[in-house]
Amino acid sequence: ALHVPLHFVVYDTGRKLNPVYGSNPRGGISQLKRHFPHLSDDDYRTICWVRDIYSAWMEAEPDASWLKS
Numbered sequence: 001a002l003h004v005p006l007h008f009v010v011y012d013t014g015r016k017l018n019p020v021y022g023s024n025p026r027g028g029i030s031q032l033k034r035h036f037p038h039l040s041d042d043d044y045r046t047i048c049w050v051r052d053i054y055s056a057w058m059e060a061e062p063d064a065s066w067l068k069s
Contacts, residue, residue, distance in 0.1 A: 014054020017047065023055040 002009065021028030028051075032044060039047075 010050055010053050011057070013050050014057075017051045018054060018058075021051060023051070023059075 017028075021032055029044060029048065032047060033039075036043075
């Protein structure tokens with residue numbers, strides 16, 4: 001069992017993946033497969049989902065009313 005909140009794991013993992021594999025949802029998959037040839041297709045999809053969630057979080061701009069609350 002993890003003793004770390006999952007959003008910390010997603011943030012930290014995405015922060016490390018993004019510079020190497022990019023933030024493009026389809027970008028970097030061939031490089032990822034070269035670096036980790038033993039992973040299954042499900043593993044690659046999971047890694048890409050984590051990277052995509054991180055990218056969405058970093059690109060999001062909160063609504064101005066939320067910032068004022």
